[in-house]
Amino acid sequence: MRGRSKRLGAADASALAPLNPHASVAAPIRPAMMTSPRAQTAPQTALSSTRALPRGASARAIVRGQRPGSSVAAIGRGSIRPYEGRMGSSRRIRSRRSAMAVGFGVVGVGNWGRLHARVYDSTPGARLAALCDANLERARNVADSLGGVPCFARLEEMLDCPDVEAVSVVLPDHLHRDAAVRAAESGRHVLLEKPLATTEQDAQAILRAVRRGGGRLMVDFHNRWSPLFQPLKGALERGELGDPLLSTLRLNDTLEVPTRMLPWADCSSPAWFLGSHCVDTLLWLMEARQDRDVPVRLTSVTRSRFLAGNGISTPDFCLTTLEWRSGLVTHVENGWVLPESGPSLFDLKCQFVGTRGAVFIDASHHRAVEKHTERVSYPDVFVAPTCSGRPEGFAAESIRHFVRAVIEGTPPAVDGLDGLAATRLVLRMEESSRTGQPVEVGPLYEE
Structure with missing residues (x-):
């Protein structure tokens, strides 16, 4: 990013949807009965970024497939094996509890992506199934904090997971199109952080992909x-x-x-x-x-x-x-x-x-x-306050609304x-x- 040497502080980013207030607990959700209409193949190009980048990194560098201090990125090159995390007792308990739950994946695990992951991990009827982030270490840390789930540095690898039936896309504003299009075309239901897109062309491309894939799209205007x-x-x-x-x-x-x-x-x-x-x-x-x-x-x-x-x-x-x-x-x-x-x-x-x-x-x-x-x-x-270890507030409630829409097969309130x-x-x-x-x-x- 040009001119970054003159910045007022370190470029250690994290996500924020700096808006609103509320703490309402979602009603219990019925066990999952609905599966997403999967497409036969997923697009082959790689894209994974995040709302919070490693110190010194830039969103553009990640899109180009570069990492700070490395000539080859974890995205777009080679094959990354999924990281399972440490399989402690909490993971075993959650596995039994959520055997019939719908699996949700999160693309981008900065601060706001971590909120999505925590909500899926703590909502009846939902199961955190996978994380995807260009910074694989950060994804692993989040996975470990939640008992361990598969982690990927490339979106297409996460979309190959049959357990992932719906996807949260929590990327910088200008990087929504590629990830949303690929997730939608694979037949997944998509929760896309605001804005939908920053150009008319990108917005229309996402809507066309949703129609082709047959899943549902919600834009997370949680206010x-x-x-x-x-x-x-x-x-x-x-x-x-x-x-x-x-x-x-x-x-x-x-x-x-x-x-x-x-x-x-x-x-x-x-x-x-x-x-x-x-x-x-x-x-x-x-x-x-x-x-x-x-x-x-x-x-x-x-x-x-x-x-x-x-x-x-x-x-x-x-x-x-x-x-x-x-x-x-x-x-x-x-x-x-x-x-x-x-x-x-x-x-x-x-x-x-x-x-x-x-x-x-x-x-x-x-x-x-x-x-x-x-x-x-x-x-x-x-x-998004934490109450008894569970994320609450209206920012969490909007994500739980998406969970209910996926499970019950109903249209989301914000499409x-x-x-x-x-x-x-x-x-x-x-x-x-x-x-x-x-x-x-x-x-x-x-x-």
Whole structure:
């Protein structure tokens, strides 16, 4: 990555979906009865990356098949045998418990990929069947922490595992297409971290692959499971706020995210990494897919000063004004240049004002818990806290929703068309910021 020598911190990345709060435990799930419609062959090209890369590594290096300090990568060259991990008593117990469970694999085991793995490992009816990561050592460490599962450095090898019936793709924003297409074409059900894709072409390729493979696709916009947004959703559905007038949605990150957490930040932007969450939340709240209300016009402004001056080629922020058919005007703020001195890694606020009422949401600085040590911090109690060794919160609940959809053969609440709509809106935001002109939104849900 060019200019990386001027970065503000080490490039030891990990994944974050810095959004929301909730701690609801999924209902017990029936033993698995459903299998995925497998395709006869899987594509042969190799791709495996991760939301969290080894110190000094870059997402581009992994895509090229290179590792730091090595001329030959674990991906794309040679044959990697699966790593089984240490077969302790916990693995034997889990094997008996989940003999009839559906097997889930995870591609990319950075921080957020590890959450996917832990959820599958702790959800009745599901079984963590395999891990895939370009950094095989990291995959082995995660596997060992969960009792041992097969690990691979190449996606096609994991897809050769008959135990893997569904796949979580937890890769950097710009690397979703290849992994999602291959998993979908192999007949697996796919849970794809947001955004669906960063180009219209990639998004359409993924949707075509899902149709060919016959499995289900869910895009992990987990803010829809946040308990903090449920009162607003209910108030809008019941008409308690009257006619919509104005709303604001702010999701910002501290500098830690683009400077140390994500070595691939200059392959993404605040609009993709943060704004995609926001636009999906708004489309869900306003029931755009049901045509209750839709955005018709937007204007976006970005500036690239601070991060670009420190060798990271990505905007500092993106400010967007959405105009809706109903007359509602929404201001969306996304940036990742907040100082690291604050008590939270992210800042998420929302307000919605109508003719008969208003709702105000503070999803980050809620002060439900304060921890005072060398600095003040707000421990996570909503997004993905651990309770009795099990991941909870609404980020875990969205993954468990995918498990239920696979087991019960039901459509996921957030599918490929929802992902396509969010991708198209962010693309319009980029167009407006690039041209300096308002942009007509156009159809969002037509393939």
